[in-house]
Amino acid sequence: MSLENTPHRALRFLTAGSVDDGKSTLIGRLLFDSRAILADQLDTLEKRAAGQPIDLSLLTDGLEAEREQGITIDVAYRYFATKHRKFIIADAPGHEQYTRNMVTAAAGSDAAVVLVDITKLDTTALPVTLLPQTRRHALLAHLLRVPSIVFAINKLDAIEQPQAAFEAVRDALLGFTEQAGIQVAGIIPVSALRGDNVTQPLDAPWYGGPSLLQLLESLPTTQERDSGHLLLPVQYVAREGEGTGNQPRTLWGRIAHGQVKAGDHVQLFPSGEIATVAEVRRAGEVVDSCAAGESAGLVLDRQLDVSRGDWIATPQSVKDSNRFSATLAWLDTEPAVVGRKYWVRHGNRWVQARISSIESRLNIHTLEAIDAHELAVNDIGHVVIETQQPLPVESYEDNRVGGALIIVDPTSNRTSGALLVKAAL
Incomplete structure (x- = not known):
């Protein structure tokens, strides 16, 4: 897509992937190279580095607990701009415990950059086996209808034969996404630590594609549908x-x-x-x-x-229903069980509901739907929901507002899951 055809709206994108894949460092690199860092921030980082290379991940790990543990816990939002476009970044946690935060970041995002740490993969055993979190985050972004999904294969500077390793991981990603029905906007080789192919094109004879920033500048923003009913x-x-x-x-x-x-x-x-x-x-x-x-x-x-x-x-355009099928991304440590009562929020409305049946659970390794009687934390399943009062739900595929609900545990008040409506029953 050419830049001339790109909307001028800010691109909202999230970064996702497994723990220590380099998401915070990648965002720090984008901010640093685009000069979106305040002078006092830069001074603090340089003093902390004490003559060593600056730790760019500290630009996004804002919570004290994040700095102490070396992991991202909360979703950190950052803003920067180039001469072509403005950007809003959501740095989502990679740890399984914080998958709920990744779901939060995906809501309303125009694109997802899923990082793949090439040093964690055996690139000599073909086909390459991807990490579970890489698959889970890509599937969640796809289920949440994030329009553009980009894979950034990171830490190529730590590999002796980067071309062969990159091509092996790229082939594994293409196989996985084809099986899952995911449209890929791009697969980009990068080194967030060194800055290779992040904002400037990679100087390598085996790669002739865009840098990550060039690709992000060309991606479309999500446009709400202004045709049809209200x-x-x-x-x-x-x-x-x-x-x-x-x-x-x-x-x-x-x-x-x-x-x-x-x-x-x-x-x-x-x-x-x-x-x-x-x-x-x-x-x-x-x-x-x-x-x-x-x-x-x-x-x-x-x-x-x-x-x-x-x-x-618009009159007669929406039918309210108190029973519908949905995809459920379960985020609570307490499993989802049939018959238990929960609160659900649809738009700005709260009603009581229960899971009347769990039809299946998605095996993220084989992408097969398997029988299940409950859903554990981070599971994705197909369920039927019954609400105490009818709701004007729509298919999530048609509309991300009318087709999305959250589930809240009435005892703990924890956000327990995200519901994506398939159809009213």
Whole structure:
């Protein structure tokens, strides 16, 4: 893709992979080479290095516990820009214990850079066996509909025969992604520590592709679908003026897809009531219309009982259901079991729910669906969910807002899983 055809919106991308694959160092290299480091940060790093090469991973490992343990725990967001584009980076943890944070970082990302530490792989035994976390993170990014997935094969500076090793790992990645149905945006050889092929092209006769930064500059951003029917989760209800009279109320939320203008008929969920849009507002001002991705305020032609958590849609375009099939990425140390009650959040609405059946579990090594009666931490499975009240769910494949829910344990209040709706039943 040429840069001329690339949208000017900032590219949101996450880095993922196994522990110590060099994710924080890679991000530090991008920040360092793009001059996105403040002078006092650089001075601190140089003093800590005491004449040795700067440890670029310290730019992202912001928590004290991260620096002490040498691992990334929380999702660290960083920002930098080149003359072609702005970037928002999410540095996701590699440890299995923090897979939930990787799922958080993937939500809303335009791209995922999955790092592969070539020093951890036996590149002489063909086909090369990939690490479980490499496969898991790529699968999760694919399931979460991250549009562009890039593999960065790191630490080539530590290999005696980098060309043969890179080609062996590349072939293993291509085999895995073809089997999993994952479209790959690129497989890039890099050395984050030395800076090879990160921001500047690799000076090697066996590689003629782009650097990692050149590839990232060319990737498209996710565009919300502004065609088709309207879907808007209500986040806030505001009433103008004083007192409790008939002042108009404005229903605010970020449009998931479609567009809305004055005069449109809309349906409210869960009530099912149909009304007409009298006025559309954006940033406090009356506008002609609003489209997907914009925060809009709707004033209806009549007073209805609407509160945070309700949904607004084009009439008859969405069917609410209290039973649906879904892919479940389980993130809790307590296993997911059939029949147990949980809280689920859909948009801004909370309802009680239970797992009515676990259909299968995905074997991340063979990519086969196998029988399962429960899902352990980091498992991915196919389940059927029943909710106490109907929800206007959509297929996650069609819309990432209407088709995504989180599961929360009512006892511990931990976020236990991410649900990606397949179909209402």
